[in-house]
Amino acid sequence: MISKELFKKIRRIEIHTKGLVNEIFGGEYQSAFKGRGMTFSEVRPYQFGDDVRQIDWNVTARSQEPYIKIFEEEREQTLMLCVDISPSGQFGSGDRRKLDLVTELSAVLAFSAIKNNDKVGLLLFTDRIEKVVMPRKGRGHVLRLIRELLTTNPAGTGTDIAGAAGYLTKILKRRSIFILISDFQASGFEKQLRIANRKHDFAAIVIDDPLERELPELGLLPLHDAETGRIRIVDTSSEQVRIHYRKRRKNRLDRLRKLFIRYQIDSITLQTNESYIDPLISFFKLRLRRR
Numbered sequence: 001m002i003s004k005e006l007f008k009k010i011r012r013i014e015i016h017t018k019g020l021v022n023e024i025f026g027g028e029y030q031s032a033f034k035g036r037g038m039t040f041s042e043v044r045p046y047q048f049g050d051d052v053r054q055i056d057w058n059v060t061a062r063s064q065e066p067y068i069k070i071f072e073e074e075r076e077q078t079l080m081l082c083v084d085i086s087p088s089g090q091f092g093s094g095d096r097r098k099l100d101l102v103t104e105l106s107a108v109l110a111f112s113a114i115k116n117n118d119k120v121g122l123l124l125f126t127d128r129i130e131k132v133v134m135p136r137k138g139r140g141h142v143l144r145l146i147r148e149l150l151t152t153n154p155a156g157t158g159t160d161i162a163g164a165a166g167y168l169t170k171i172l173k174r175r176s177i178f179i180l181i182s183d184f185q186a187s188g189f190e191k192q193l194r195i196a197n198r199k200h201d202f203a204a205i206v207i208d209d210p211l212e213r214e215l216p217e218l219g220l221l222p223l224h225d226a227e228t229g230r231i232r233i234v235d236t237s238s239e240q241v242r243i244h245y246r247k248r249r250k251n252r253l254d255r256l257r258k259l260f261i262r263y264q265i266d267s268i269t270l271q272t273n274e275s276y277i278d279p280l281i282s283f284f285k286l287r288l289r290r291r
Contacts, residue, residue, distance in 0.1 A: 030116045033118075086227055087154070088227055089102060210271060215242045221235075
C-alpha cells in the first residue's frame with residue numbers, strides 16, 4: 001500500500017509527462033527508435049520497378065506469373081531503461097536533483113514506449129544491481145516503474161556501469177532499445193558499452209549539474225563525495241583551484257564524449273537546471289537523420 005503523498009507525487013509526474021508525450025514526444029520517439037526487423041506480410045503480382053530480389057519463386061512457379069513478397073516493419077519493440085541511482089544522483093545545485101531529472105525523463109520515455117505499443121522495463125543500479133522490472137505494456141506498469149524510481153533505497157554506494165550494462169546485455173535475448181541514464185561518475189565501462197551498442201539499439205543519456213562543472217567563489221567550501229563519503233575542504237577563493245577543478249571536469253567529459261564518438265554511440269547530455277524538452281527533441285531528430 002503506497003502512501004497518499006507518494007500517490008500524489010506519482011500522479012503529478014504522470015500528468016506532466018503524459019502531456020509531453022501526447023503533445024511532443026510520442027511521434028519523436030517512434031521516429032527515433034523505429035523498428036528495424038521485417039516480417040512477411042503477403043504476396044502480390046510483380047509490377048515494373050519492383051526489386052527482383054523479392055520475387056517469390058514458389059508462388060511464381062505455381063501461378064505462371066511473377067509475384068513478389070511484401071514485408072512490413074516490426075513496430076513492436078522492447079525499451080529497457082538502465083538507470084543509475086547511486087548516491088551522486090541526490091546532488092543538485094538548484095531546485096532539481098539529478099535523480100529528479102532522471103525520474104521525469106524515464107517517465108517520458110516509458111510513456112512514449114507504451115504509446116507506440118512497445119514494452120518497457122527497468123534496471124536500477126549502483127555498484128550492484130538494485131532492482132530489475134521485466135518489460136511489460138500498459139499505464140499501470142509505467143506507474144510501477146515510476147514508483148520504483150521514487151522509492152527504491154539503494155544498498156550500494158558506488159557506480160558500476162560495466163556491471164549493469166553487462167547484466168542487461170546477457171538477459172536481453174532479442175535486440176532491444178537500451179537506454180543508459182547516468183552521471184557517468186565511474187570508469188572501466190568502455191568494453192561493455194561497445195558490446196551493448198553492437199547488440200542493441202543503444203543510447204546514453206548523461207546527467208550533469210552546473211556546479212559540477214564550475215566551482216563558485218565562496219571561500220573555504222566542504223565538498224562531500226556522496227559515493228565514497230569523503231569530505232575535502234576546498235579554497236574556492238583561489239582562482240588556481242577553480243581553474244584546476246574546471247579543467248579536471250572538462251577533461252573527464254571530453255574523454256566520455258570521445259568514447260561515444262569512437263564507438264558510434266548516440267548520446268546526449270542534460271543539465272539539472274535546464275529544460276530537457278528541446279535537447280531531447282534534437283537528439284531524437286539527430287537519430288532519425290543518421291538512420
